Amino acid sequence: MSKWTLVLAYPDCILFEVIPAAQRLEPMFPVRVATPDGRTFRDDSGVTVNADCAYREVNPDDCVCVLVPGGNPDRIARNPDVRRIVRGVLDRGGIVAGICAGVAVLGLAGALEGRRVAHNYTAADVSADVRAHTDPLWRDTMYAKDGISVDAGVITARPERYVDFAKAVSKAVRAAIELES
16 A cells, blocks of 8 residues: 555644645655544635545554644544554654644644654743643653754644744655665
């Protein structure tokens, strides 16, 4: 079976944040979109998202890279397939990349512990109420003040760094391909 790039989409996500990265990866590894139930929905910008599959149908062994956009991660926070996909790809040496609230999704999946992480959940960014929910995700991480981080297969970024995020993801995937050859 051929390998592909997976966009882990969900209702109220902001696809714009991962589209530049997906566009760079498409020539190497076709982009597939998974949604929680495999259904079509409209993202935060009003763009209609046509799913290729449901999360439960994703085999992490088929994914070279997983892109997780921001939005409202509460929509998928308790979905067990998110953890299975993220951990499966990461554990076998693939790339997992989250931007904006997608970083929180990676944290909920257990992919951030001991890593350098860029996120937009600081006191300057969000209220104490929001931080009460997100601070546990950063307990065993180091904060990347420059807004983007590449740490052993995990790429994280603040939303305004979407262009740098796309470049970092593409570079990491290309490096992983070279290691395999």
